[in-house]
Amino acid sequence: MAAETTHSTPKLSDAARVLNIPDGIATTGFGRVRRVADRIGIHFDRWQEGIGTLMLAKRADGTYASSVGGIGMSICRQTGKTFTVGTIIVILCLTTPNLKVIWTAHRTRTSAETFKSMQALVKRPGLSRHCKAIRQTNGQEEIAFANGSRILFGAREQGFGRGFAAVDVIIFDEAQILTEKALEDIIPTANAAKNPLIIHMGTPPRPVDPGEVFTDRRAAGLAHDPDSTWIEFGADRDCDTADPDAWAQANPSYPHRTTATAMLRMLKNLGEDSFRREALGIWDQDTEHTAIDPELWAQAATPERAPGGWTAMAIDMPPHRGWITIGACQAYEDGTAYIDIAALKGVRKHGTKWPVDFLVRRWPRLAAVVIDAQSPATVLIPPLKAAGVDVTVTSASDMGKACGRLLDMLQYHELRHKPDVRPLEQAVAGATVRKIGVEGAFGWNKLGSDVDISPLVAATLALHGAVTSTRRPGDEPEQRMIELP
Incomplete structure (x- = not known):
């Protein structure tokens, strides 16, 4: 002064x-x-x-x-x-x-x-x-x-x-x-x-x-x-x-x-x-249009997942390609599911090969590996397929169904998630919706440029893979999800 x-x-x-x-x-x-x-x-x-x-x-x-x-x-x-x-x-x-x-x-x-x-x-x-x-x-x-x-x-x-x-x-x-x-x-x-x-x-x-x-x-x-x-x-x-x-x-x-x-x-x-x-002190307008009800999301937090079921994983990258997220979902015969983040790493430090190695090792025990057709993560499809992983590539219509399914399952208390997974929590808090097509379908969008929704996208796609896949590999009575370190 x-x-x-x-x-x-x-x-x-x-x-x-x-x-x-x-x-x-x-x-x-x-x-x-x-x-x-x-x-x-x-x-x-x-x-x-x-x-x-x-x-x-x-x-x-x-x-x-x-x-x-x-x-x-x-x-x-x-x-x-x-x-x-x-x-x-x-x-x-x-x-x-x-x-x-x-x-x-x-x-x-x-x-x-x-x-x-x-x-x-x-x-x-x-x-x-x-x-x-x-x-x-x-x-x-x-x-x-x-x-x-x-x-x-x-x-x-x-x-x-x-x-x-x-x-x-x-x-x-x-x-x-x-x-x-x-x-x-x-x-x-x-x-x-x-x-x-x-x-x-x-x-x-x-x-x-x-x-x-x-x-x-x-x-x-x-x-x-x-x-x-x-x-x-x-x-x-x-x-x-x-x-x-x-x-x-x-x-x-x-x-x-x-x-x-x-x-x-x-x-x-x-x-x-x-x-x-x-720098300009401008507050966001009321964010009641956030996609996921915070109360429902909080109610779905469950530290321990139930045993049994089958696992699917999915990959997503934000447009700036700064990091890669692998989402995981455990689905059960009763129609419920449990989502988590299996791994999230920066590209600058870890490169782009690690998700391939990560998923190839786990593919024999997975029901599905999912990547959306519009995601930058599509660059990983060729090396995954070359390594023998059968990648499910979702369309815009699939994405609309997947996002709607996640909200419906939350509403009916059929979806659980691991609490306090910070990347997923931030994505959920900053997610809104974007219209897909003319039939009322929607996908995830973000409230601002400083929001990264890719962890939510990865978890949503993993849920889609777990629910829609008919693959049930292995005879293990329980498949363990990989937790974020």
Whole structure:
């Protein structure tokens, strides 16, 4: 940040696309924070001052106005959210003895980057003498202040947050991938605090992200919840992603802090859909048109498959040919089936020969090996056939029947799947449908360019092969599916 406020920057009320302010605000603790910041040479832009004012807004009894509903911020990348929130939190620690703060991100890498950034902040002249210690132990970092206040950093994927008590401030970074379980683990840590403050901040979630918690925070803000704050920066949904006016609309730090070069770099490297979410703050429209009902899918999760039956496998590759997925299905005489991912490997590291070797070894015990005629995986058909594998090649009509069959079996509780197989879970969450022909048939499609549905396609084709094939090889009483390592 520069040493002077840029007065030409917009106010928060002008910069935010959505702004929900809680009821009953009488005072704010930000005035004191700003005075301390001024003394040590840190000056906020006007929209940053607005965030600080709302973050520390209080009712007449001294409790934070958003203590019940929390504070949610949907802020684009390259806007300066870590500096803005981090500076406010550091100064709050300086001015409030024995304050306990936990700053948690989903990923270890993000947590480490935030810790590094905050270290640089507390080492600034005027702040360093108040820092008692900076500790890094087993992935749980801490900044300790001379007055007893502490900021602890950690990644939720490593279980950080459980077991703490009387936490005064919780910051959920990467809130777009904050799960209900992580929330349940961490929120109780603030129950014993006298005046807790809970902050969610992130970018709009992708279709494959577990974004329900952050989406619920947004829904409360859009509904004008009187006990919560919601701040959302974003461009128009129909904007031109290469238009600098859209960049300025979404990012109040553009162009005086976030340069055009930085925006162009993100546009080139993130891809269209990711850029719209992460750089322009554009939320996807409601995704009720997702193909597979999440509740039915969750109900079908079964850790152990039943013995017996027969196995079919199928191969699919995404259009970019980055990896290859082998889906598996175990079908039974009673008409039920169990699907899983048998293997998934990247092409760059493992090449394209491994699926042939994988399936040739298992072919004597398989009912079918399936590849769709429109899949890039058709390149594997000649070497498979040359090795003696009888490949079933599905048509558009077959694909329509296969997708319909999967949904019908889910509906009637005839289909089970192994739980928590991440590639399959992400594919299911990000799958919609595309029309096939004129008879009402459909195939799987994806909600965005950053969604890979090939694991779902492979599992669907494996189900098709298991159900339609009449081949019953071997006399083994049980055929074991190959699990994803």
